[in-house]
Amino acid sequence: MIIGINDTHGALLAIPPPRWASAYTKSDIGGADWFAGWVNAIRADYGEKGDEVLIVDAGDEFQGTLISNEFRGKSVVDVYNAIGVTASAVGNHEFDFGMPVLKERIAQARYPILAANIFLKGTRNRPDWVKPSALVDAGGIKVGIVGLATVETPVTTNPVNISDLEFAEGGPLAAAEADRLRAQGATVMIITAHAGPFPPDNEIEKIAEACKGKVDAIVSGHHHTLLSTAVANIPIVQSGAKLSSFSTIELTLDAQGHVKQYVVNEGNVPKAGAPQPILHTYNGRPAEWRGHEIEPDARVAAILGDYDLQVKKLRESRIGATAVELRKGGNDDLLANLAADAMRSGAGGGLKANFAFQNSGVRSRSGRSSTCTLSTTSRWWCRCRRPRCAMRSNRCCTRARDRCASRGCATRSTGSTCSPWTSRTRRPGPSSSTWSTKARATCSAKRRAARRRSASRPARLAPSRWR
Numbered sequence: 001m002i003i004g005i006n007d008t009h010g011a012l013l014a015i016p017p018p019r020w021a022s023a024y025t026k027s028d029i030g031g032a033d034w035f036a037g038w039v040n041a042i043r044a045d046y047g048e049k050g051d052e053v054l055i056v057d058a059g060d061e062f063q064g065t066l067i068s069n070e071f072r073g074k075s076v077v078d079v080y081n082a083i084g085v086t087a088s089a090v091g092n093h094e095f096d097f098g099m100p101v102l103k104e105r106i107a108q109a110r111y112p113i114l115a116a117n118i119f120l121k122g123t124r125n126r127p128d129w130v131k132p133s134a135l136v137d138a139g140g141i142k143v144g145i146v147g148l149a150t151v152e153t154p155v156t157t158n159p160v161n162i163s164d165l166e167f168a169e170g171g172p173l174a175a176a177e178a179d180r181l182r183a184q185g186a187t188v189m190i191i192t193a194h195a196g197p198f199p200p201d202n203e204i205e206k207i208a209e210a211c212k213g214k215v216d217a218i219v220s221g222h223h224h225t226l227l228s229t230a231v232a233n234i235p236i237v238q239s240g241a242k243l244s245s246f247s248t249i250e251l252t253l254d255a256q257g258h259v260k261q262y263v264v265n266e267g268n269v270p271k272a273g274a275p276q277p278i279l280h281t282y283n284g285r286p287a288e289w290r291g292h293e294i295e296p297d298a299r300v301a302a303i304l305g306d307y308d309l310q311v312k313k314l315r316e317s318r319i320g321a322t323a324v325e326l327r328k329g330g331n332d333d334l335l336a337n338l339a340a341d342a343m344r345s346g347a348g349g350g351l352k353a354n355f356a357f358q359n360s361g362v363r364s365r366s367g368r369s370s371t372c373t374l375s376t377t378s379r380w381w382c383r384c385r386r387p388r389c390a391m392r393s394n395r396c397c398t399r400a401r402d403r404c405a406s407r408g409c410a411t412r413s414t415g416s417t418c419s420p421w422t423s424r425t426r427r428p429g430p431s432s433s434t435w436s437t438k439a440r441a442t443c444s445a446k447r448r449a450a451r452r453r454s455a456s457r458p459a460r461l462a463p464s465r466w467r
Contacts (some may be wrong), residue, residue: 001046002190003039003435004237006058006221009093010068010241012304014280018244024270026279029212030244033282033304035278036297038246039083041289052138056145056220057083058238059091059194062105066311069305072101074108080417081110082300088135089147090115091194091221092156099161103129114147114192116177117168127165133177135186141257144181146174148193150222151201170195170203171210178214189215196223197240208234216251216259228264235264237275242346245275320372324346394437 020027042055061080062073080088088112094102098382106113106129116132119125126132148170154162167412170193178189191211193205197220199434204220205364208231218236220227227238228247238249248268252261267290268276279287280294326335339358346352 001042001051002044002217002219002247002249002251003053003055004058004192004219004239004245005035005055006194006203006238007060007221007240007241008057008076008225008243009060009241010063010073011065011244012067012075012079012432013065013308015242015244019112019279021279024283025279025281026284027282029303030242030278031280031296032083032243034280035246036079036300037294038278038280038289040290040297041294042248043184044292050139052141053134054086054138055141055315056189056190056192056193056219057085057088059089060093060221061088063093063096066241066315067307070314071307072097073105073120075303077105077108077308078298081108082303083297085111087112087145087147087192089113089192089194089221090118090130090149090271091149092153095153095157095161099129101317112145114145114148115148115149116173117148117151117170119163119166119168120433121166122299130300132173133181135181136185138188141188142186142440143186143188143190143255144178144184144186145190145192146177146181148174148191148207149211150195152201152203152222159298166354169206171207174207174213179227182214188253188259189217191215191218193218194221196220196225197227197229197236198223198225204236205231207458208232208236214252214349216260219247219249228273228275230264235262237264237276243278247275276382316373318371318373322372333448349465370421381449 011030012032014028014034015023017027017029039053046053057080062068068076075273088111090110092115094105098151101309112131112134114133115130116131118127120127131147133144134142136145148303149167150156150171151167153167166197174191174193178186178191183188191207191209193204195207196206204218204221208215208218211234212232215234218234220236220238223238224241225238226240227247229236235249237249239245239247248265250266251259251265252263254260265273265275266276269279270277281287307351324334327333328335335445336358342348343350345352376399
């Protein structure tokens, strides 16, 4: 059994259930301790049959959260070591903290961090810190694992950090490395590639086509999408991002240890064939894997608790205040303007600039008048009991706030109209609506206008994403 994860981005802690999960769980999802609990249950299940379980990560482990960034990814590697990750790929964001830090993480990891397509610029010589592949023993079966970085790395990390490196097309190199490992006795071949399926490059499809007949499974990453497909008869999986889901590829071997059959994401809930969300409960009952109840891993939970305690003071430190709502989106995106102005000003010791750009991914939970801390990383949401208005159209809720005030709005703990959606606050569930007809019509009109604007825009080749 192969368990595939990708693009953890330092997301080691559980989060409230997103809207797509609210139909079947009211509990948090994700969390490295709960992922380890799922791994323990799967290992117990396959151990009863005498089978092995491999955990393969497709890169971008470190960058993205306070609990990871404050320690330059050390916390993530400690957790991966405790879980027993088999191998991982080098992601583009592995370079974000600079080469000295990446070398430290590679030395710290008790699993190989692989990339067969990274070379010193102008040569076909690999840097001394990079390994192209690994040969592991899984219950007497030799398994070869080849790692690949995305060819987009030079434009998706700080180019200064990789100025002496080149990132070659991965498919032919992975095929050659697979042949070399087969010659060393590998009967099963896996690729872990920080490369995704989106056009125009279709990078992971090209890798699979180049490895036809040589590779048995691919765990992919980079595009933060859910992927369960096959190209050139090679199963390919990707599990979204931020350790909220994982994928499974079950390989059936013949007497010689060669793959004769595979099944992808079999029996996963709530949807068979799709990646498995890291659930804590399912339909009001403890989550299970084929009869094995899921419990958080105590050892991993202790590691997380130690790191979380170290960043608690920093996370809750006051960094400022706002007298207005830092609204996100629209023609007057105050939150993005604030971020761009801060970058342009040279605040924090940076260089002053004439221009600064901020994408739409910036988030805050600070509101009309609020103290800002480093933990203010979520959006403001109207706490209206009308379910539609708790969806991801917060402008609709913002415009209707005054109407909400006397129409049955509620918060988690206060009587105010709207409140920050913190890391522990969940959206309200369905209940009877006390909204006025005028407020309902206002929301509907806003949604219709948004759909018309969206339809008039040129089609994009790929969904917007943070990579």
